[in-house]
Amino acid sequence: MATTKSVASTGNALTDLASDEDPRAREILATLDPDGVGALIVMSRHRNDMVRLAVARNPEVPLGVIEALAKDKSALVRAGVASSEVATVEILESLARDRDAMVREKAMERGIVPAR
Structure with a gap:
């Protein structure tokens, strides 16, 4: 049974993991939503591409x-x-015109045709 103290400790531990320099820890943490969106916001600025x-x-x-x-x-x-479910049509339209072919292809796989 979780106590208030153990829940608070877990929350602090997860926030600490979000600041961890080991990209593997942050990459794993980013696949979860352990501490609300705060950890995701912190990790979205990480220097490692795989974490972002x-x-x-x-x-x-x-x-x-x-x-x-x-x-x-x-x-x-x-x-x-x-590829994100969260990406809006506007974001996908922008990515469909990206300078990188892989990005354009991913946006077009979602049914977006770049505007001319």
């Missing part, structure tokens, strides 16, 4: 984070955004 990709793939990621990740320097992350 995991955030983009999380169905609980806030729209504002997806909007920021749609402009990420990494094509891999932008392709992850194009």
